[in-house]
Amino acid sequence: MNADRTNTLLNVSDLEVSYQKLKVLFGVSVYVKKGENVVLVGRNGAGKTTLFRTIAGFIKKGKGNIVYKGKEIDRLEAYEVAQRGLKYIPQDKQVFSDLTVRENLELGSYATKDHEWDTVLVHFPKLKTLLDRKAGNLSGGERQMLLITMALLGRPELVLMDEPTEGLAPQLVKELKDAFKEINRHTTLFIIEQNLPLTAEVADRVYSMKEGKIVAETTARDDIKEMVFEKYL
Amino acid sequence: MNKKVKTVLGPFILVVLLSISRYLFSSKMTFITEIAIYSLFVMGNNILYGYLGMVSFGQPFYLSIGAWTSAIFLAYIGHNPILAMLLGIAGGVITGFVLGPFFIRLRGDYFALINAALCAIGVFVFQKLLIGITRGEDGLWFRTQMSRVRLLDIRLPNNFFFFVMIIFFIVLVLYSHMNNSVLGSSFKALKVNERKMRFLGFDTFRIRWIGFILASALSSLSGSLYALNLGFVNPSLGETHRAAEVLVATLLGGSGTVYGPFFGALGFLGIKDLVSRWVTRWELVVGVITLIVMFRFSKGIWGGIRKVSLKIYDRDERSAGRCGRQRS
Numbered sequence: 357m358n359a360d361r362t363n364t365l366l367n368v369s370d371l372e373v374s375y376q377k378l379k380v381l382f383g384v385s386v387y388v389k390k391g392e393n394v395v396l397v398g399r400n401g402a403g404k405t406t407l408f409r410t411i412a413g414f415i416k417k418g419k420g421n422i423v424y425k426g427k428e429i430d431r432l433e434a435y436e437v438a439q440r441g442l443k444y445i446p447q448d449k450q451v452f453s454d455l456t457v458r459e460n461l462e463l464g465s466y467a468t469k470d471h472e473w474d475t476v477l478v479h480f481p482k483l484k485t486l487l488d489r490k491a492g493n494l495s496g497g498e499r500q501m502l503l504i505t506m507a508l509l510g511r512p513e514l515v516l517m518d519e520p521t522e523g524l525a526p527q528l529v530k531e532l533k534d535a536f537k538e539i540n541r542h543t544t545l546f547i548i549e550q551n552l553p554l555t556a557e558v559a560d561r562v563y564s565m566k567e568g569k570i571v572a573e574t575t576a577r578d579d580i581k582e583m584v585f586e587k588y589l
Numbered sequence: 590m591n592k593k594v595k596t597v598l599g600p601f602i603l604v605v606l607l608s609i610s611r612y613l614f615s616s617k618m619t620f621i622t623e624i625a626i627y628s629l630f631v632m633g634n635n636i637l638y639g640y641l642g643m644v645s646f647g648q649p650f651y652l653s654i655g656a657w658t659s660a661i662f663l664a665y666i667g668h669n670p671i672l673a674m675l676l677g678i679a680g681g682v683i684t685g686f687v688l689g690p691f692f693i694r695l696r697g698d699y700f701a702l703i704n705a706a707l708c709a710i711g712v713f714v715f716q717k718l719l720i721g722i723t724r725g726e727d728g729l730w731f732r733t734q735m736s737r738v739r740l741l742d743i744r745l746p747n748n749f750f751f752f753v754m755i756i757f758f759i760v761l762v763l764y765s766h767m768n769n770s771v772l773g774s775s776f777k778a779l780k781v782n783e784r785k786m787r788f789l790g791f792d793t794f795r796i797r798w799i800g801f802i803l804a805s806a807l808s809s810l811s812g813s814l815y816a817l818n819l820g821f822v823n824p825s826l827g828e829t830h831r832a833a834e835v836l837v838a839t840l841l842g843g844s845g846t847v848y849g850p851f852f853g854a855l856g857f858l859g860i861k862d863l864v865s866r867w868v869t870r871w872e873l874v875v876g877v878i879t880l881i882v883m884f885r886f887s888k889g890i891w892g893g894i895r896k897v898s899l900k901i902y903d904r905d906e907r908s909a910g911r912c913g914r915q916r917s
Contacts, residue, residue, distance in 0.1 A: 412788065438790035450785055452778040459774045466771040467790035506789065 365390045365514050365544055366411070366442070371420035373403075373410050380406050382568045383420070388514065393536065393545045395555045398565035404548045405447065407565070408516045412444035413437040424514070438467070443507040447518040447548075449499045451506075453492025457483060460491050460502060461509070468510025476508040479535045497528035501535075508539065515539075517547045521554060533558060592769055600761035603851065604754050611750060619818075620862065622750050624854050625757040626814045631842065631850035632764060633807030634835045639844030640773065641800045642780035644697075646832040647704020648808050650711040653827030654680045655809025656816040657715060660729045661722060668736035670743055674813045681809025685802035693797045708829045716824040723824065732820025743817065753814060760807070765847045767803075776800055777845065841879050843889030852890040856882075 366388040373381040380403050388394050398404050409415045411422055413434035422430040429437050438444070452460050465471045477483055480501040486494065491502060500520055507515050521529045529551065536545060536558050549555045555562060564572040607625065611618050630652055637643045655677035662673045688707075695703055715723050723729055735744050743749045767773045775796050779786055786793050816822045834857065842853020860878055864871040886893030 414784070414787075433792075434784075434787040435790050435792050438788055444788050446784070446788065450782050452774075452781050452785070454777055454781060455774055462771055463774050463778055463786075463791075464789055466775070467786075510790070 363390045364388070365425060366546070367421075367423045368407075368411060369421050369423075371407070371410065371422065372418040373406055373415055374418050379418075380568050381410070384565075384568070384570055385420075386563055386570060386573075388544060388546050390513070390544055391540070392560045393540045393547070393558055394561045394563065395559035396546070396548045396563045396565060397550070397552070397555060402565040403568040404565055405518055408444060408518055408546075408548060409446075411437075412442070412516060414444075435467075438512075441510070441512040442514045442516070443510075443512040444516040445503050445507050445518060445520065447522065449496060449503065449523075451491040451494070451499050451502055453490065455491055456488050457491055457494070457502060458487040460506060461487075464506035464509040468512075470510040473505075473509070476505050479508070479538055480505055497524050497531075500524065500528075500532065504532075504535070504539075508543065512543065514544045514546060517545065519548050519550060521549065521551050529554060596765045596769060597762055599765060599848065600758050603761065603848070604758045607757075608751075608754060618746065618750055620858070622746075622753050622818060624851075624858055625753045626811055626818060627838070627854040627858055628757065628851045629760060629807055629814070630811035630835055631838045631853050632760070633804040633811065634839050635842075635844055635846075635850045635853075636776070636800050636804040636807070638836065638839055639846065639849065640776035640780060641797060643693075643797075643800075644701045644836070645704040645804075646701045646829060646836075647706075647708045648804070648835050649827045649829065649831040650704070650708045651681055651684060651805045651808035652812035652815070652831070653711055653715065653822075653824070654684050654805075655812030656822045656826055657723065657729075657812075658809070659813040659816045660731055660822040663731040663734050664729050665722070668734055669738060670735045670817050671738055673735075674810070674817060677813025677816070678806055678810050681806040681812075682802055684809070685805030689798045689801040689805075693794065693801050705829055705832065708827060708832060711827045712824050712829075715827065723822075726823060726825075728821055728823025730821050735817070735820070749818060753818075756810070756814065760810070761847070761851075768847045772796075772799070780845075837875060837879050841882055841889055843886075843891035843893075846888070846891050849889050849891040852894070856890050 364387050366386075368387065369385045371381055371384040372379065384403070384407055386394075386396075386407075396404050396407070406415060410417055413429065413432050413436065417430050420430075421428060424437075424440065424442055429440065429442070432440075452463065455463070461473055465473065482498070483501055483505060486498065491499070494502065504515075504517070504520070521532055524532070533554055536547075539545065540558075547558075561573065561575045563570050607621055611621055614621075630648070633651070634645065634648050637645050637648075658680035659670075659673035659677040662676050663670065667673070692700060692703060716725050732744070737744065741748050741752055743752045775786065775791060779793055779796055783793050786796075812826070815826070838853035838857035839850065840853070841856045842851065843849030856878075857875065860875050861871050864874045868874060882889060882893070886896065888895070
């Protein structure tokens with residue numbers, strides 16, 4: 357797993373996390389370089405979401421370091437991590453259902469003081485037609501689009517996405533895949549994904565996780581296919 | 590309609606209707622004044638419960654802070670009732686500011702109960718510990734100490750009515766503005782998904798603190814006006830049972846809405862006034878009516894009014910559409 361670490365945006369080293377006495381992450385080390393699209397794969401219960409939530413500041417680590425843009429962020433609150441340009445889109449696809457799409461976006465832009473929605477709405481033009489609709493009435497795919505758009509407000513440098521295509525129709529997955537490629541031109545992405553063909557197509561690098569440990573890392577596209585499809589899943 | 594116009598127009602219409610009612614039912618002027626004052630109290634509770642989803646059984650404490658601050662000022666220090674009211678609001682803001690960081694860390698039933706405990710402590714403090722100042726259960730009378738204020742002598746009931754209407758209008762406009770602003774959206778969003786707010790970069794603790802201070806300030810303003818209206822305050826004002834009443838009024842009117850608190854106050858005080866003439870246990874009737882409203886109109890009276898008016902509007906739109914098609 358030794359690799360060129362220049363231009364590293366996020367560096368997690370020897371991370372250990374426990375839920376009370378139950379240890380769930382055992383010395384996890386991952387890194388993400390600027391401009392990369394890194395995918396994390398693994399079975400349910402492998403600790404992928406725990407890793408993301410710890411990086412995002414929602415779970416306090418036991419041991420190890422989380423360094424983002426050269427500074428330790430593991431003692432920061434989740435909102436402070438977000439304010440530093442590291443956004444996390446959780447798996448649950450929960451938007452503020454009582455508010456309209458516009459109000460959801462207003463909230464996102466207020467937190468990051470980025471009021472230029474057009475630059476982010478360009479990835480999902482469909483949202484422009486839904487601005488006055490209650491977010492609770494959106495479909496799963498539209499919600500995901502809204503969540504990604506809200507996360508992109510404030511131009512974060514790194515976005516963590518937890519299973520963004522889960523439960524979506526194939527056509528929507530294709531749309532999101534194209535959007536990821538477009539977003540990745542100016543934003544680094546670190547994605548948890550169970551959709552293996554998609555992973556093979558969009559990932560620059562893949563980490564595989566099993567029982568709270570990183571068990572493999574690969575970069576070559578053929579290796580990705582082999583690792584993801586055959587060896588570890 | 591323009592958002593800014595809407596923010597002012599609704600409160601304006603409501604206050605005009607109340608002012609007209611004052612002339613149509615002149616014997617009910619004091620009652621209408623009480624409704625407006627109680628609405629402010631419900632508005633405070635509505636921020637906590639309706640917007641932020643925090644149930645508090647301690648709002649009467651903040652009400653009594655405003656009332657006692659104004660009363661003590663007028664009884665011992667000064668004579669200007671408007672200054673007394675401003676001091677009452679300041680008392681609420683300071684209380685919310687100081688207690689907020691400790692209280693809002695608690696959630697759900699803990700938050701509700703610590704406020705209930707505060708209420709009980711408040712009654713004890715005003716009734717026993719500060720008996721030399723508050724005169725205990727006898728209460729503090731100060732009506733004769735109030736001086737005439739330039740332009741408006743609010744010692745006169747008619748003038749006080751219009752003074753309350755002006756205050757009510759200003760607060761309602763600000764409340765409506767808050768509802769439409771990012772602050773209102775962040776209150777509502779916090780109630781739905783606090784974690785998501787933090788992912789977005791919001792300091793949710795600070796937002797909740799702001800809400801707590803606003804709720805406290807509104808309750809104190811209401812307490813202050815209550816004191817000025819009666820010219821008298823006693824410790825029973827802060828008793829815990831009033832917390833249940835204000836919660837019922839919030840639910841009855843429609844929680845998390847701008848006009849819900851007014852309709853809640855109107856419904857609650859109206860039923861109380863009407864039913865207590867014939868039935869001693871008026872609370873039973875209020876309870877039954879609240880249940881009916883909650884089951885039939887989950888968003889309270891104001892939600893029901895909106896639902897019915899939207900149905901009528903939709904029907905008119907459809908019939909207008911049919912007429913248009915027939916003509917064409």
